[in-house]
Amino acid sequence: MSTAFYTHSDCRLHDMGRGHPECPQRLDAIQDHLRSTGLDVALDLRDAPAVDLRCVERAHSARYVAELKNLLEEVSASGQPRALDPDTAACPATWQAVLRAAGAAVAATDAVIDREVESAFCAVRPPGHHATRDEAMGFCFFNNVAIAARHALDVRGLNRVAIVDFDVHHGNGTEDIIAGDERVLMVSIFQHPLYPFSGAVPKGTNMVNVPIPPYTKGGEVREVIEAMWMPQLEAFRPEMIFISAGFDAHREDELGQLGLVEADYEWITRRVKGVADRHAKGRIVSCLEGGYALGALARSVAVHVRVLADLT
Numbered sequence: 168m169s170t171a172f173y174t175h176s177d178c179r180l181h182d183m184g185r186g187h188p189e190c191p192q193r194l195d196a197i198q199d200h201l202r203s204t205g206l207d208v209a210l211d212l213r214d215a216p217a218v219d220l221r222c223v224e225r226a227h228s229a230r231y232v233a234e235l236k237n238l239l240e241e242v243s244a245s246g247q248p249r250a251l252d253p254d255t256a257a258c259p260a261t262w263q264a265v266l267r268a269a270g271a272a273v274a275a276t277d278a279v280i281d282r283e284v285e286s287a288f289c290a291v292r293p294p295g296h297h298a299t300r301d302e303a304m305g306f307c308f309f310n311n312v313a314i315a316a317r318h319a320l321d322v323r324g325l326n327r328v329a330i331v332d333f334d335v336h337h338g339n340g341t342e343d344i345i346a347g348d349e350r351v352l353m354v355s356i357f358q359h360p361l362y363p364f365s366g367a368v369p370k371g372t373n374m375v376n377v378p379i380p381p382y383t384k385g386g387e388v389r390e391v392i393e394a395m396w397m398p399q400l401e402a403f404r405p406e407m408i409f410i411s412a413g414f415d416a417h418r419e420d421e422l423g424q425l426g427l428v429e430a431d432y433e434w435i436t437r438r439v440k441g442v443a444d445r446h447a448k449g450r451i452v453s454c455l456e457g458g459y460a461l462g463a464l465a466r467s468v469a470v471h472v473r474v475l476a477d478l479t
């Protein structure tokens with residue numbers, strides 16, 4: 168069975184302004200690298216559909232969804248960019264990108280559950296894991312992974328899903344949405360202290376939050392993942408695994424101070440895939456979160472996707 172690669176040209180049009188690290192070139196770098204290595208030929212390339220807002224309301228409040236829709240449609244109509252917070256801005260193309268990013272995650276979930284593909288990677292932006300139930304923040308508008316996880320549970324009838332988050336920043340939005348939902352086990356690593364300065368004290372018993380001090384290298388990160396994530400994931404026996412795949416813990420990335428390299432992302436992906444193979448029929452949907460050093464991002468995504476697709 169193959170691995171799907173979801174993206175959409177609209178995701179490239181979302182632009183938060185000159186010099187912003189969460190830039191359209193991130194997707195170009197990923198796709199150029201896939202092409203130049205021939206990896207694209209081995210993947211099932213798919214266009215992301217726009218999400219149905221009823222799917223979004225399984226993770227976000229109806230009020231937030233309506234307010235964001237109004238605001239972003241207004242920005243589209245006016246042609247004028249608008250700042251939502253000091254890090255997060257909307258341009259006229261943002262609403263379409265937001266719909267495609269969440270739509271990719273939901274479509275990938277359906278494709279995997281329907282056995283069209285074994286696993287999927289969504290090369291989308293904006294990212295999602297800082298978006299809380301009621302708020303856009305930290306480059307994020309809709310929480311793509313939380314929306315997809317709720318779709319798997321509430322619509323597709325799964326009983327237990329895991330969310331794995333290895334972005335250098337704590338996935339505070341995902342925690343806000345799924346803390347206390349015992350159908351979900353969320354395991355994460357994140358640099359602490361670092362934006363958004365949360366996560367050291369988990370908000371629910373279904374959260375395994377592993378704060379990592381700055382300047383930690385891959386070997387130590389692997390040790391804590393082995394000790395803190397793996398027994399919990401094995402005991403939980405997830406029926407499907409969602410990955411918040413941020414690559415900003417890479418040593419070349421300037422938004423964090425961790426020292427992961429491609430081999431570490433390969434190792435992490437392999438460990439997570441092992442859990443999926445043992446308990447979840449291999450079902451994984453991975454969504455791009457951070458990763459701002461373009462070369463490191465492209466190479467890290469490639470090793471991640473290679474493991475997902477059994478191409479190593």
Ligand SMILES: [Zn+2]
Pocket residue numbers: 334335336413415456457458
């Ligand atoms: Zn991040």
